[in-house]
Amino acid sequence: MRALQGTSAGPDVALTNALLLNVALILLGWQRYKALNSELEVTRMSEEEARRLSEIDDLTGCLNRRSFAEALGELLLSGKSEDRAFAAIAIDLDNFKQVNDLNGHAAGDLVLRTAAKRIRSLLPDGSSLARLGGDEFVCVVPYHPSSPERIDHLATRMVEQFAMPVINDGVVLEVTISIGVASSNLLEVGTEDESGEDAAQNLMHKADIAMYHAKKQGKNRFYWFEPNMESELRFRNELEAGIRRGIQNGEFVPYYEQQVDLETGDVVGFEMLARWESPELGMVGPDIFIPIAEEMGVIAELSEGLIERAFEDAREWHPDITLSVNISPVQMRDPWFAQKLLKLLVKHRFPANRLDIEITETCLHENIGMVRSMITSLRNQGVKVSLDDFGTGYSSLSQLRSLPFDQLKIDRSFISELKNEDQSDKLVDAIVSMGDGLKMPITAEGIEDEKVLNALKRWGKMRGQGYFYGKPEPASAVTKRLAAAGRLASSNPEGVVDITEAMPGDRDGEDKKTGSGKAAG
Known part of the structure; x- marks a missing residue:
């Protein structure tokens, strides 16, 4: 600076070059730092998106089977108390295959998206909804053990919601639902015999059994799980296996x-x-x-x-x-x-x-x-x-x-x-x-x-x-x-x-x- 003002001899070339080199290195390092940060942010966002996609059903935006089971297991372990229980509600669309066969898969996808939207609109705070695959959904709803009628009311409203038809390109698609409900009060969560993940699978299984019972009773209705339903289903499975063997063996x-x-x-x-x-x-x-x-x-x-x-x-x-x-x-x-x-x-x-x-x-x-x-x-x-x-x-x-x-x-x-x-x-x-x-x-x-x-x-x-x-x-x-x-x-x-x-x-x-x-x- 003194040299520029004319009060001193010219700058030392070596020192000047060293200074400029350091400045260049600092600028290059800062640029590389920014680039690395951007790459890390993109990678983090990609991982989060991949994790989200692995947990979410792409068609309906609901959780998928794996992520729902994990979330339900954690919920059952952390939320167990005398004044709080959880109801697993299994929902299956009646005659959905006929909708697909007669109107095409695009119409079937519209029905599935509409179903998810209608169910989600009825769920209270603290609930989760998942699509297990095909036309089967499941949700978990917290409730007070002394007030199971709240779940009855929710299931009734779901049945009523699906009484309204779905319109696809001017074609009326009629779809009803069968619902099965199982309470977490039936489980022994946190014991050596039943971990959180096991409890989640058990609860979903019981809700499924109640849902199949609703289908057997005429569809378009709901039932709470009862132990005798499981016995009937087991006997039914044994009969089916026996019938297949009987046909082969000439019985x-x-x-x-x-x-x-x-x-x-x-x-x-x-x-x-x-x-x-x-x-x-x-x-x-x-x-x-x-x-x-x-x-x-x-x-x-x-x-x-x-x-x-x-x-x-x-x-x-x-x-x-x-x-x-x-x-x-x-x-x-x-x-x-x-x-x-x-x-x-x-x-x-x-x-x-x-x-x-x-x-x-x-x-x-x-x-x-x-x-x-x-x-x-x-x-x-x-x-x-x-x-x-x-x-x-x-x-x-x-x-x-x-x-x-x-x-x-x-x-x-x-x-x-x-x-x-x-x-x-x-x-x-x-x-x-x-x-x-x-x-x-x-x-x-x-x-x-x-x-x-x-x-x-x-x-x-x-x-x-x-x-x-x-x-x-x-x-x-x-x-x-x-x-x-x-x-x-x-x-x-x-x-x-x-x-x-x-x-x-x-x-x-x-x-x-x-x-x-x-x-x-």
């Missing part, structure tokens, strides 16, 4: 109930009924395993196996004796059902005109067009089709006239009341008169005593079945019964008809009954 067998001509008393047919000869459970009735097999999606495999065995059994009977088989509504949703049944007839060379399939009125309301096509195809090949349990559903006269049924079966609930001589005889009289008008023969189910039998005889010719004629029997007992009456195929060889004449088509592919090789379905 499901056909039993046969006699169908009798009420005028002559002769056996004219048998209805095949399913029984499960379980090594663990003993003899199990169809009212237990049929609904479960339908829900599992194995009813077609189970039914086809029984039908094959029934065809082999019935080939030993007199050719005038028919075989009736009940068909599940689930099977009637299969567009290839008629072809499968006709293929079994050909495989076992069983005459089509001896087979009578029975369908319930429930089938008529799901897809009337496909049902009509199946019935027509089967009847074209000689198979008879009966409307089972008539009077318990909602079939109309127009449906009965348009669908080509061969006969009506009056439900046992009407027949059993005939002994009381009340209004039921008028109902039966109306059904019989309608059958006469439509030219459909009648079969009466549930004949249990002679009084009911005599009451039915006054309506003229019809078939009947029930415990009055004997309980359902295995194939061996039926063979003995028919052998004693001389009604086996081997005991009347001259009356046996060549079964190829009654098959859907002969070896050359020509249909001798219809004159055409019509395809079923």
Whole structure:
């Protein structure tokens, strides 16, 4: 500075260069420091974003399963007290798969986002919401143990919220929910046997069980967890595993109930009924395993196996004796059902005109067009089709006239009341008169005593079945019964008809009954 003012000689070059070098190093170091700080901040933000994304469901913004379980475990460990409890609420959208299938995944995503928004809007402070995957949500809500009605009110409001439809591009999407609730008071949190994470999983599991119970009871409702629900679910899982093993091991067998001509008393047919000869459970009735097999999606495999065995059994009977088989509504949703049944007839060379399939009125309301096509195809090949349990559903006269049924079966609930001589005889009289008008023969189910039998005889010719004629029997007992009456195929060889004449088509592919090789379905 003195040199610049002219009061001193010029600066020392070495010292000047050293000073400038130090200044440059300081500036370079400061710049590098700022760059490192920026890099660290970006890295920190990236890590936080990655951690957030690992904990959050991207579609709905809710917590995911892993992060919710961790948070719930910590909450249960830290929040345990006499005046505070937590309710885990499991929420599942009813029929969500149908929304996706009919309207596309974009509509399904909209429903999920709307569901999360509606649930979140109802939750009180201190609550957490997670999407566990698919269409299942779970939330945890603090409440006072003496006021569980607050949770009841919250669950009720959730059900009401979902009564409002979701609109997607002008299309109304109807979705309901099933809810299960479990209280942390059921847990022993913090003990050696149950850590916070274990307690969280346990509580979520109990809420899930209560939610599945709500679905089983008809959906669009909520239930609190009760210990017996867990026992029922465990038994249900054991039944499902047993059914799968039973199908593979041939434990499901056909039993046969006699169908009798009420005028002559002769056996004219048998209805095949399913029984499960379980090594663990003993003899199990169809009212237990049929609904479960339908829900599992194995009813077609189970039914086809029984039908094959029934065809082999019935080939030993007199050719005038028919075989009736009940068909599940689930099977009637299969567009290839008629072809499968006709293929079994050909495989076992069983005459089509001896087979009578029975369908319930429930089938008529799901897809009337496909049902009509199946019935027509089967009847074209000689198979008879009966409307089972008539009077318990909602079939109309127009449906009965348009669908080509061969006969009506009056439900046992009407027949059993005939002994009381009340209004039921008028109902039966109306059904019989309608059958006469439509030219459909009648079969009466549930004949249990002679009084009911005599009451039915006054309506003229019809078939009947029930415990009055004997309980359902295995194939061996039926063979003995028919052998004693001389009604086996081997005991009347001259009356046996060549079964190829009654098959859907002969070896050359020509249909001798219809004159055409019509395809079923």
